[in-house]
Amino acid sequence: MATTAQPRTEETISIGGGTPTRAPRDATDEGQIRIDLAAAYRLIALKGMDDSIFTHISARLPDGPSGSKRFLLNPYGLMFDEVTASNLVTVDETGAIIDDPYGAGVNAAGFTIHSAVHMARHDAACVLHTHTVAGVAISSLQEGLLSLNQWSAQFHGAIAFHDYEGIALNLEERARIVADLGDLNVMLLRSHGTLICGRSVAEAVKLAFNLERSCKAQIAALSTGLTPILLPDDVAAHTAAQYARAYDKTEAAGVDPEWDAMLRQLDRQAPAYAD
Ligand SMILES: [Zn+2]
Structure with a gap:
Protein backbone atom coordinates (compact mmCIF):
# COMPACT_ATOMS: atom_id res chain seq x y z
CA MET A 1 0.00 0.00 0.00
CA ALA A 2 1.35 3.44 -0.88
CA THR A 3 1.89 5.71 2.08
CA THR A 4 2.53 9.38 2.56
CA ALA A 5 5.72 10.21 4.40
CA GLN A 6 4.95 11.89 7.69
CA PRO A 7 7.28 13.85 9.94
CA ARG A 8 8.30 11.82 12.96
CA THR A 9 8.98 13.30 16.32
CA GLU A 10 11.07 11.44 18.86
CA GLU A 11 8.54 9.86 21.14
CA THR A 12 8.79 10.12 24.85
CA ILE A 13 6.68 7.10 25.57
CA SER A 14 7.69 4.88 28.45
CA ILE A 15 5.99 1.58 27.88
CA GLY A 16 5.03 0.29 31.28
CA GLY A 17 5.66 3.69 33.00
CA GLY A 18 5.14 4.41 36.68
CA THR A 19 7.28 4.34 39.76
CA PRO A 20 9.67 1.43 40.38
CA THR A 21 9.15 -0.37 43.65
CA ARG A 22 12.32 -2.36 43.97
CA ALA A 23 16.04 -1.89 43.61
CA PRO A 24 17.59 -1.82 40.13
CA ARG A 25 18.16 -5.25 38.60
CA ASP A 26 21.47 -6.87 39.46
CA ALA A 27 22.53 -9.53 36.95
CA THR A 28 25.00 -10.94 39.50
CA ASP A 29 22.38 -11.43 42.22
CA GLU A 30 21.33 -15.09 42.11
CA GLY A 31 18.55 -14.50 44.62
CA GLN A 32 16.99 -11.85 42.41
CA ILE A 33 17.34 -14.03 39.30
CA ARG A 34 15.64 -16.90 41.16
CA ILE A 35 12.71 -14.69 42.18
CA ASP A 36 12.36 -13.30 38.66
CA LEU A 37 12.47 -16.74 37.05
CA ALA A 38 9.98 -18.24 39.51
CA ALA A 39 7.76 -15.24 38.81
CA ALA A 40 8.05 -15.91 35.08
CA TYR A 41 6.75 -19.46 35.54
CA ARG A 42 3.86 -18.22 37.70
CA LEU A 43 2.92 -15.42 35.31
CA ILE A 44 2.97 -17.75 32.31
CA ALA A 45 0.71 -20.10 34.29
CA LEU A 46 -1.62 -17.28 35.34
CA SER A 58 15.68 -20.89 31.62
CA ALA A 59 17.84 -18.18 33.11
CA ARG A 60 21.59 -17.71 33.00
CA LEU A 61 23.38 -17.48 36.35
CA PRO A 62 26.77 -15.84 36.88
CA ASP A 63 29.58 -18.28 36.02
CA GLY A 64 30.74 -20.70 38.70
CA PRO A 65 34.13 -20.38 40.45
CA SER A 66 36.02 -22.16 37.66
CA GLY A 67 34.23 -20.28 34.93
CA SER A 68 31.66 -23.04 34.56
CA LYS A 69 28.35 -22.14 32.96
CA ARG A 70 25.27 -22.31 35.18
CA PHE A 71 21.58 -22.03 34.36
CA LEU A 72 18.33 -22.25 36.30
CA LEU A 73 15.50 -24.50 35.17
CA ASN A 74 12.22 -25.78 36.59
CA PRO A 75 12.15 -29.10 38.49
CA TYR A 76 10.85 -31.80 36.16
CA GLY A 77 7.28 -32.86 36.80
CA LEU A 78 6.10 -29.69 38.50
CA MET A 79 3.36 -27.55 37.06
CA PHE A 80 4.44 -23.97 36.43
CA ASP A 81 2.32 -22.78 39.34
CA GLU A 82 4.35 -24.99 41.69
CA VAL A 83 7.70 -23.42 40.83
CA THR A 84 9.33 -21.33 43.54
CA ALA A 85 12.54 -19.35 43.76
CA SER A 86 14.08 -22.00 46.02
CA ASN A 87 13.08 -25.17 44.12
CA LEU A 88 14.66 -24.12 40.81
CA VAL A 89 17.39 -26.49 39.67
CA THR A 90 20.91 -25.36 38.72
CA VAL A 91 22.31 -27.14 35.66
CA ASP A 92 25.34 -26.80 33.43
CA GLU A 93 25.23 -26.24 29.68
CA THR A 94 24.63 -29.96 29.08
CA GLY A 95 21.68 -30.11 31.44
CA ALA A 96 23.73 -31.99 34.07
CA ILE A 97 22.55 -31.12 37.57
CA ILE A 98 24.72 -28.92 39.77
CA ASP A 99 22.16 -28.29 42.50
CA ASP A 100 18.68 -29.75 42.88
CA PRO A 101 17.02 -28.78 46.16
CA TYR A 102 13.65 -30.33 45.23
CA GLY A 103 15.16 -33.61 44.04
CA ALA A 104 13.01 -34.20 40.96
CA GLY A 105 15.75 -33.59 38.41
CA VAL A 106 15.17 -31.72 35.16
CA ASN A 107 13.94 -32.56 31.68
CA ALA A 108 17.43 -32.64 30.17
CA ALA A 109 16.04 -33.32 26.69
CA GLY A 110 13.80 -30.27 27.01
CA PHE A 111 16.80 -28.17 27.99
CA THR A 112 18.70 -28.99 24.79
CA ILE A 113 17.18 -26.13 22.81
CA HIS A 114 17.72 -23.73 25.70
CA SER A 115 21.35 -24.69 26.24
CA ALA A 116 22.11 -24.33 22.55
CA VAL A 117 20.63 -20.84 22.51
CA HIS A 118 22.30 -19.82 25.78
CA MET A 119 25.71 -20.99 24.57
CA ALA A 120 25.34 -19.15 21.26
CA ARG A 121 23.67 -16.02 22.59
CA HIS A 122 25.48 -14.64 25.59
CA ASP A 123 23.20 -11.60 25.49
CA ALA A 124 20.24 -13.83 26.40
CA ALA A 125 19.78 -13.87 30.15
CA CYS A 126 16.55 -15.79 29.70
CA VAL A 127 15.19 -18.20 27.08
CA LEU A 128 11.44 -18.70 27.19
CA HIS A 129 9.70 -21.41 25.15
CA THR A 130 5.93 -21.90 24.97
CA HIS A 131 3.35 -24.10 23.31
CA THR A 132 0.33 -21.82 23.54
CA VAL A 133 -2.63 -22.57 21.30
CA ALA A 134 -2.38 -19.14 19.68
CA GLY A 135 1.39 -19.35 19.28
CA VAL A 136 1.24 -22.83 17.79
CA ALA A 137 -1.57 -21.73 15.47
CA ILE A 138 0.37 -18.75 14.12
CA SER A 139 3.55 -20.82 13.87
CA SER A 140 1.57 -23.24 11.71
CA LEU A 141 0.64 -20.58 9.15
CA GLN A 142 2.84 -19.97 6.14
CA GLU A 143 2.48 -16.20 6.65
CA GLY A 144 3.40 -16.33 10.33
CA LEU A 145 2.63 -13.20 12.33
CA LEU A 146 1.18 -10.33 10.33
CA SER A 147 1.62 -6.66 11.26
CA LEU A 148 -2.07 -6.05 11.88
CA ASN A 149 -1.95 -4.00 15.07
CA GLN A 150 0.23 -2.20 17.60
CA TRP A 151 1.17 -5.39 19.45
CA SER A 152 2.29 -7.27 16.37
CA ALA A 153 4.07 -4.23 14.92
CA GLN A 154 6.54 -4.63 17.79
CA PHE A 155 7.75 -7.79 16.07
CA ALA A 175 22.78 -26.13 15.43
CA ARG A 176 20.07 -25.37 12.89
CA ILE A 177 17.86 -23.74 15.55
CA VAL A 178 20.72 -21.47 16.59
CA ALA A 179 21.52 -20.63 12.95
CA ASP A 180 17.85 -19.88 12.19
CA LEU A 181 17.55 -17.65 15.28
CA LEU A 207 7.87 -10.15 24.85
CA ALA A 208 6.05 -13.45 25.40
CA PHE A 209 2.91 -11.67 26.59
CA ASN A 210 2.90 -9.26 23.66
CA LEU A 211 3.59 -12.05 21.18
CA GLU A 212 0.72 -14.05 22.64
CA ARG A 213 -1.64 -11.06 22.39
CA SER A 214 -0.48 -10.51 18.81
CA CYS A 215 -1.18 -14.12 17.87
CA LYS A 216 -4.60 -14.07 19.53
CA ALA A 217 -5.52 -10.79 17.86
CA GLN A 218 -4.51 -12.12 14.43
CA ILE A 219 -6.63 -15.22 14.90
CA ALA A 220 -9.56 -13.09 16.12
CA ALA A 221 -9.29 -10.65 13.23
CA LEU A 222 -8.94 -13.31 10.53
CA SER A 223 -11.73 -15.43 12.02
CA THR A 224 -14.24 -12.71 11.21
CA GLY A 225 -13.80 -13.39 7.50
CA LEU A 226 -13.63 -9.63 6.89
CA THR A 227 -10.70 -7.86 5.26
CA PRO A 228 -7.69 -7.33 7.56
CA ILE A 229 -5.71 -4.09 7.35
CA LEU A 230 -2.00 -4.76 7.07
CA LEU A 231 0.02 -1.89 8.52
CA PRO A 232 2.25 -0.21 5.94
CA ASP A 233 5.85 -1.37 6.24
CA ASP A 234 7.16 2.04 7.29
CA VAL A 235 4.55 2.43 10.03
CA ALA A 236 5.15 -1.08 11.35
CA ALA A 237 8.93 -0.54 11.27
CA HIS A 238 8.57 2.81 13.03
CA THR A 239 6.44 1.19 15.73
CA ALA A 240 8.92 -1.66 16.16
CA ALA A 241 11.70 0.90 16.60
CA GLN A 242 9.64 2.75 19.21
CA TYR A 243 9.21 -0.44 21.21
CA ALA A 244 12.89 -1.31 20.80
CA ARG A 245 14.02 2.06 22.13
CA ALA A 246 11.70 1.77 25.11
CA TYR A 247 12.92 -1.75 25.88
CA ASP A 248 16.57 -0.68 25.43
CA LYS A 249 16.01 2.15 27.88
CA THR A 250 14.44 -0.16 30.46
CA GLU A 251 17.21 -2.75 30.17
CA ALA A 252 19.94 -0.11 30.39
CA ALA A 253 18.39 1.34 33.53
CA GLY A 254 17.70 -2.05 35.13
CA VAL A 255 14.53 -0.49 36.48
CA ASP A 256 11.26 -1.82 35.16
CA PRO A 257 8.00 -0.50 36.61
CA GLU A 258 5.95 -2.91 34.47
CA TRP A 259 7.83 -5.92 35.84
CA ASP A 260 7.51 -4.54 39.36
CA ALA A 261 3.76 -4.34 38.82
CA MET A 262 3.67 -7.93 37.62
CA LEU A 263 5.55 -9.02 40.75
CA ARG A 264 3.04 -7.14 42.91
CA GLN A 265 0.26 -8.95 41.07
CA LEU A 266 1.93 -12.22 42.02
CA ASP A 267 2.38 -11.02 45.59
CA ARG A 268 -1.41 -10.70 45.70
CA GLN A 269 -2.33 -13.83 43.77
CA ALA A 270 0.50 -16.36 44.21
CA PRO A 271 2.89 -15.07 46.86
CA ALA A 272 4.55 -18.49 47.34
CA TYR A 273 6.51 -17.96 44.09
CA ALA A 274 9.13 -16.06 46.08
CA ASP A 275 9.62 -18.82 48.69
ZN1 LIG B 1 8.51 -27.35 22.63
Missing part, protein backbone atom coordinates in the same frame (compact mmCIF):
# COMPACT_ATOMS: atom_id res chain seq x y z
CA LYS A 47 -2.08 -16.34 31.67
CA GLY A 48 -2.81 -19.96 30.73
CA MET A 49 0.30 -20.07 28.56
CA ASP A 50 1.78 -23.23 30.10
CA ASP A 51 1.51 -26.74 28.61
CA SER A 52 1.24 -29.24 31.46
CA ILE A 53 4.79 -29.95 32.72
CA PHE A 54 6.34 -29.24 29.34
CA THR A 55 8.21 -26.30 27.86
CA HIS A 56 10.75 -24.40 29.89
CA ILE A 57 11.96 -21.00 30.87
CA HIS A 156 7.84 -6.38 12.54
CA GLY A 157 10.93 -7.69 10.75
CA ALA A 158 12.15 -9.28 13.96
CA ILE A 159 10.85 -12.84 13.86
CA ALA A 160 12.97 -15.85 12.94
CA PHE A 161 11.55 -19.16 11.76
CA HIS A 162 12.65 -22.73 12.28
CA ASP A 163 11.00 -25.54 10.32
CA TYR A 164 9.61 -28.50 12.23
CA GLU A 165 11.74 -31.65 12.23
CA GLY A 166 10.07 -33.69 14.99
CA ILE A 167 10.67 -33.34 18.72
CA ALA A 168 13.92 -31.38 18.95
CA LEU A 169 16.31 -33.71 20.72
CA ASN A 170 19.30 -34.20 18.47
CA LEU A 171 22.46 -32.14 18.34
CA GLU A 172 22.26 -31.49 14.62
CA GLU A 173 18.91 -29.74 14.95
CA ARG A 174 20.24 -27.62 17.81
CA GLY A 182 20.65 -15.65 14.37
CA ASP A 183 20.69 -12.42 16.35
CA LEU A 184 16.92 -12.10 16.63
CA ASN A 185 15.06 -12.48 19.91
CA VAL A 186 11.81 -14.04 18.77
CA MET A 187 11.39 -17.23 16.77
CA LEU A 188 8.35 -19.09 15.55
CA LEU A 189 9.10 -22.80 15.72
CA ARG A 190 6.96 -23.99 12.83
CA SER A 191 4.06 -26.23 13.89
CA HIS A 192 5.52 -26.26 17.41
CA GLY A 193 5.46 -22.95 19.31
CA THR A 194 7.50 -19.91 20.16
CA LEU A 195 10.96 -19.19 21.51
CA ILE A 196 11.99 -15.87 23.01
CA CYS A 197 15.32 -14.51 24.24
CA GLY A 198 15.36 -11.72 26.80
CA ARG A 199 18.20 -9.61 28.12
CA SER A 200 16.44 -10.19 31.43
CA VAL A 201 13.72 -12.54 32.62
CA ALA A 202 11.39 -9.56 32.70
CA GLU A 203 12.06 -8.69 29.08
CA ALA A 204 11.45 -12.27 27.96
CA VAL A 205 8.11 -12.39 29.77
CA LYS A 206 6.96 -9.05 28.38
Whole structure:
Protein backbone atom coordinates (compact mmCIF):
# COMPACT_ATOMS: atom_id res chain seq x y z
CA MET A 1 0.00 0.00 0.00
CA ALA A 2 1.35 3.44 -0.88
CA THR A 3 1.89 5.71 2.08
CA THR A 4 2.53 9.38 2.56
CA ALA A 5 5.72 10.21 4.40
CA GLN A 6 4.95 11.89 7.69
CA PRO A 7 7.28 13.85 9.94
CA ARG A 8 8.30 11.82 12.96
CA THR A 9 8.98 13.30 16.32
CA GLU A 10 11.07 11.44 18.86
CA GLU A 11 8.54 9.86 21.14
CA THR A 12 8.79 10.12 24.85
CA ILE A 13 6.68 7.10 25.57
CA SER A 14 7.69 4.88 28.45
CA ILE A 15 5.99 1.58 27.88
CA GLY A 16 5.03 0.29 31.28
CA GLY A 17 5.66 3.69 33.00
CA GLY A 18 5.14 4.41 36.68
CA THR A 19 7.28 4.34 39.76
CA PRO A 20 9.67 1.43 40.38
CA THR A 21 9.15 -0.37 43.65
CA ARG A 22 12.32 -2.36 43.97
CA ALA A 23 16.04 -1.89 43.61
CA PRO A 24 17.59 -1.82 40.13
CA ARG A 25 18.16 -5.25 38.60
CA ASP A 26 21.47 -6.87 39.46
CA ALA A 27 22.53 -9.53 36.95
CA THR A 28 25.00 -10.94 39.50
CA ASP A 29 22.38 -11.43 42.22
CA GLU A 30 21.33 -15.09 42.11
CA GLY A 31 18.55 -14.50 44.62
CA GLN A 32 16.99 -11.85 42.41
CA ILE A 33 17.34 -14.03 39.30
CA ARG A 34 15.64 -16.90 41.16
CA ILE A 35 12.71 -14.69 42.18
CA ASP A 36 12.36 -13.30 38.66
CA LEU A 37 12.47 -16.74 37.05
CA ALA A 38 9.98 -18.24 39.51
CA ALA A 39 7.76 -15.24 38.81
CA ALA A 40 8.05 -15.91 35.08
CA TYR A 41 6.75 -19.46 35.54
CA ARG A 42 3.86 -18.22 37.70
CA LEU A 43 2.92 -15.42 35.31
CA ILE A 44 2.97 -17.75 32.31
CA ALA A 45 0.71 -20.10 34.29
CA LEU A 46 -1.62 -17.28 35.34
CA LYS A 47 -2.08 -16.34 31.67
CA GLY A 48 -2.81 -19.96 30.73
CA MET A 49 0.30 -20.07 28.56
CA ASP A 50 1.78 -23.23 30.10
CA ASP A 51 1.51 -26.74 28.61
CA SER A 52 1.24 -29.24 31.46
CA ILE A 53 4.79 -29.95 32.72
CA PHE A 54 6.34 -29.24 29.34
CA THR A 55 8.21 -26.30 27.86
CA HIS A 56 10.75 -24.40 29.89
CA ILE A 57 11.96 -21.00 30.87
CA SER A 58 15.68 -20.89 31.62
CA ALA A 59 17.84 -18.18 33.11
CA ARG A 60 21.59 -17.71 33.00
CA LEU A 61 23.38 -17.48 36.35
CA PRO A 62 26.77 -15.84 36.88
CA ASP A 63 29.58 -18.28 36.02
CA GLY A 64 30.74 -20.70 38.70
CA PRO A 65 34.13 -20.38 40.45
CA SER A 66 36.02 -22.16 37.66
CA GLY A 67 34.23 -20.28 34.93
CA SER A 68 31.66 -23.04 34.56
CA LYS A 69 28.35 -22.14 32.96
CA ARG A 70 25.27 -22.31 35.18
CA PHE A 71 21.58 -22.03 34.36
CA LEU A 72 18.33 -22.25 36.30
CA LEU A 73 15.50 -24.50 35.17
CA ASN A 74 12.22 -25.78 36.59
CA PRO A 75 12.15 -29.10 38.49
CA TYR A 76 10.85 -31.80 36.16
CA GLY A 77 7.28 -32.86 36.80
CA LEU A 78 6.10 -29.69 38.50
CA MET A 79 3.36 -27.55 37.06
CA PHE A 80 4.44 -23.97 36.43
CA ASP A 81 2.32 -22.78 39.34
CA GLU A 82 4.35 -24.99 41.69
CA VAL A 83 7.70 -23.42 40.83
CA THR A 84 9.33 -21.33 43.54
CA ALA A 85 12.54 -19.35 43.76
CA SER A 86 14.08 -22.00 46.02
CA ASN A 87 13.08 -25.17 44.12
CA LEU A 88 14.66 -24.12 40.81
CA VAL A 89 17.39 -26.49 39.67
CA THR A 90 20.91 -25.36 38.72
CA VAL A 91 22.31 -27.14 35.66
CA ASP A 92 25.34 -26.80 33.43
CA GLU A 93 25.23 -26.24 29.68
CA THR A 94 24.63 -29.96 29.08
CA GLY A 95 21.68 -30.11 31.44
CA ALA A 96 23.73 -31.99 34.07
CA ILE A 97 22.55 -31.12 37.57
CA ILE A 98 24.72 -28.92 39.77
CA ASP A 99 22.16 -28.29 42.50
CA ASP A 100 18.68 -29.75 42.88
CA PRO A 101 17.02 -28.78 46.16
CA TYR A 102 13.65 -30.33 45.23
CA GLY A 103 15.16 -33.61 44.04
CA ALA A 104 13.01 -34.20 40.96
CA GLY A 105 15.75 -33.59 38.41
CA VAL A 106 15.17 -31.72 35.16
CA ASN A 107 13.94 -32.56 31.68
CA ALA A 108 17.43 -32.64 30.17
CA ALA A 109 16.04 -33.32 26.69
CA GLY A 110 13.80 -30.27 27.01
CA PHE A 111 16.80 -28.17 27.99
CA THR A 112 18.70 -28.99 24.79
CA ILE A 113 17.18 -26.13 22.81
CA HIS A 114 17.72 -23.73 25.70
CA SER A 115 21.35 -24.69 26.24
CA ALA A 116 22.11 -24.33 22.55
CA VAL A 117 20.63 -20.84 22.51
CA HIS A 118 22.30 -19.82 25.78
CA MET A 119 25.71 -20.99 24.57
CA ALA A 120 25.34 -19.15 21.26
CA ARG A 121 23.67 -16.02 22.59
CA HIS A 122 25.48 -14.64 25.59
CA ASP A 123 23.20 -11.60 25.49
CA ALA A 124 20.24 -13.83 26.40
CA ALA A 125 19.78 -13.87 30.15
CA CYS A 126 16.55 -15.79 29.70
CA VAL A 127 15.19 -18.20 27.08
CA LEU A 128 11.44 -18.70 27.19
CA HIS A 129 9.70 -21.41 25.15
CA THR A 130 5.93 -21.90 24.97
CA HIS A 131 3.35 -24.10 23.31
CA THR A 132 0.33 -21.82 23.54
CA VAL A 133 -2.63 -22.57 21.30
CA ALA A 134 -2.38 -19.14 19.68
CA GLY A 135 1.39 -19.35 19.28
CA VAL A 136 1.24 -22.83 17.79
CA ALA A 137 -1.57 -21.73 15.47
CA ILE A 138 0.37 -18.75 14.12
CA SER A 139 3.55 -20.82 13.87
CA SER A 140 1.57 -23.24 11.71
CA LEU A 141 0.64 -20.58 9.15
CA GLN A 142 2.84 -19.97 6.14
CA GLU A 143 2.48 -16.20 6.65
CA GLY A 144 3.40 -16.33 10.33
CA LEU A 145 2.63 -13.20 12.33
CA LEU A 146 1.18 -10.33 10.33
CA SER A 147 1.62 -6.66 11.26
CA LEU A 148 -2.07 -6.05 11.88
CA ASN A 149 -1.95 -4.00 15.07
CA GLN A 150 0.23 -2.20 17.60
CA TRP A 151 1.17 -5.39 19.45
CA SER A 152 2.29 -7.27 16.37
CA ALA A 153 4.07 -4.23 14.92
CA GLN A 154 6.54 -4.63 17.79
CA PHE A 155 7.75 -7.79 16.07
CA HIS A 156 7.84 -6.38 12.54
CA GLY A 157 10.93 -7.69 10.75
CA ALA A 158 12.15 -9.28 13.96
CA ILE A 159 10.85 -12.84 13.86
CA ALA A 160 12.97 -15.85 12.94
CA PHE A 161 11.55 -19.16 11.76
CA HIS A 162 12.65 -22.73 12.28
CA ASP A 163 11.00 -25.54 10.32
CA TYR A 164 9.61 -28.50 12.23
CA GLU A 165 11.74 -31.65 12.23
CA GLY A 166 10.07 -33.69 14.99
CA ILE A 167 10.67 -33.34 18.72
CA ALA A 168 13.92 -31.38 18.95
CA LEU A 169 16.31 -33.71 20.72
CA ASN A 170 19.30 -34.20 18.47
CA LEU A 171 22.46 -32.14 18.34
CA GLU A 172 22.26 -31.49 14.62
CA GLU A 173 18.91 -29.74 14.95
CA ARG A 174 20.24 -27.62 17.81
CA ALA A 175 22.78 -26.13 15.43
CA ARG A 176 20.07 -25.37 12.89
CA ILE A 177 17.86 -23.74 15.55
CA VAL A 178 20.72 -21.47 16.59
CA ALA A 179 21.52 -20.63 12.95
CA ASP A 180 17.85 -19.88 12.19
CA LEU A 181 17.55 -17.65 15.28
CA GLY A 182 20.65 -15.65 14.37
CA ASP A 183 20.69 -12.42 16.35
CA LEU A 184 16.92 -12.10 16.63
CA ASN A 185 15.06 -12.48 19.91
CA VAL A 186 11.81 -14.04 18.77
CA MET A 187 11.39 -17.23 16.77
CA LEU A 188 8.35 -19.09 15.55
CA LEU A 189 9.10 -22.80 15.72
CA ARG A 190 6.96 -23.99 12.83
CA SER A 191 4.06 -26.23 13.89
CA HIS A 192 5.52 -26.26 17.41
CA GLY A 193 5.46 -22.95 19.31
CA THR A 194 7.50 -19.91 20.16
CA LEU A 195 10.96 -19.19 21.51
CA ILE A 196 11.99 -15.87 23.01
CA CYS A 197 15.32 -14.51 24.24
CA GLY A 198 15.36 -11.72 26.80
CA ARG A 199 18.20 -9.61 28.12
CA SER A 200 16.44 -10.19 31.43
CA VAL A 201 13.72 -12.54 32.62
CA ALA A 202 11.39 -9.56 32.70
CA GLU A 203 12.06 -8.69 29.08
CA ALA A 204 11.45 -12.27 27.96
CA VAL A 205 8.11 -12.39 29.77
CA LYS A 206 6.96 -9.05 28.38
CA LEU A 207 7.87 -10.15 24.85
CA ALA A 208 6.05 -13.45 25.40
CA PHE A 209 2.91 -11.67 26.59
CA ASN A 210 2.90 -9.26 23.66
CA LEU A 211 3.59 -12.05 21.18
CA GLU A 212 0.72 -14.05 22.64
CA ARG A 213 -1.64 -11.06 22.39
CA SER A 214 -0.48 -10.51 18.81
CA CYS A 215 -1.18 -14.12 17.87
CA LYS A 216 -4.60 -14.07 19.53
CA ALA A 217 -5.52 -10.79 17.86
CA GLN A 218 -4.51 -12.12 14.43
CA ILE A 219 -6.63 -15.22 14.90
CA ALA A 220 -9.56 -13.09 16.12
CA ALA A 221 -9.29 -10.65 13.23
CA LEU A 222 -8.94 -13.31 10.53
CA SER A 223 -11.73 -15.43 12.02
CA THR A 224 -14.24 -12.71 11.21
CA GLY A 225 -13.80 -13.39 7.50
CA LEU A 226 -13.63 -9.63 6.89
CA THR A 227 -10.70 -7.86 5.26
CA PRO A 228 -7.69 -7.33 7.56
CA ILE A 229 -5.71 -4.09 7.35
CA LEU A 230 -2.00 -4.76 7.07
CA LEU A 231 0.02 -1.89 8.52
CA PRO A 232 2.25 -0.21 5.94
CA ASP A 233 5.85 -1.37 6.24
CA ASP A 234 7.16 2.04 7.29
CA VAL A 235 4.55 2.43 10.03
CA ALA A 236 5.15 -1.08 11.35
CA ALA A 237 8.93 -0.54 11.27
CA HIS A 238 8.57 2.81 13.03
CA THR A 239 6.44 1.19 15.73
CA ALA A 240 8.92 -1.66 16.16
CA ALA A 241 11.70 0.90 16.60
CA GLN A 242 9.64 2.75 19.21
CA TYR A 243 9.21 -0.44 21.21
CA ALA A 244 12.89 -1.31 20.80
CA ARG A 245 14.02 2.06 22.13
CA ALA A 246 11.70 1.77 25.11
CA TYR A 247 12.92 -1.75 25.88
CA ASP A 248 16.57 -0.68 25.43
CA LYS A 249 16.01 2.15 27.88
CA THR A 250 14.44 -0.16 30.46
CA GLU A 251 17.21 -2.75 30.17
CA ALA A 252 19.94 -0.11 30.39
CA ALA A 253 18.39 1.34 33.53
CA GLY A 254 17.70 -2.05 35.13
CA VAL A 255 14.53 -0.49 36.48
CA ASP A 256 11.26 -1.82 35.16
CA PRO A 257 8.00 -0.50 36.61
CA GLU A 258 5.95 -2.91 34.47
CA TRP A 259 7.83 -5.92 35.84
CA ASP A 260 7.51 -4.54 39.36
CA ALA A 261 3.76 -4.34 38.82
CA MET A 262 3.67 -7.93 37.62
CA LEU A 263 5.55 -9.02 40.75
CA ARG A 264 3.04 -7.14 42.91
CA GLN A 265 0.26 -8.95 41.07
CA LEU A 266 1.93 -12.22 42.02
CA ASP A 267 2.38 -11.02 45.59
CA ARG A 268 -1.41 -10.70 45.70
CA GLN A 269 -2.33 -13.83 43.77
CA ALA A 270 0.50 -16.36 44.21
CA PRO A 271 2.89 -15.07 46.86
CA ALA A 272 4.55 -18.49 47.34
CA TYR A 273 6.51 -17.96 44.09
CA ALA A 274 9.13 -16.06 46.08
CA ASP A 275 9.62 -18.82 48.69
ZN1 LIG B 1 8.51 -27.35 22.63
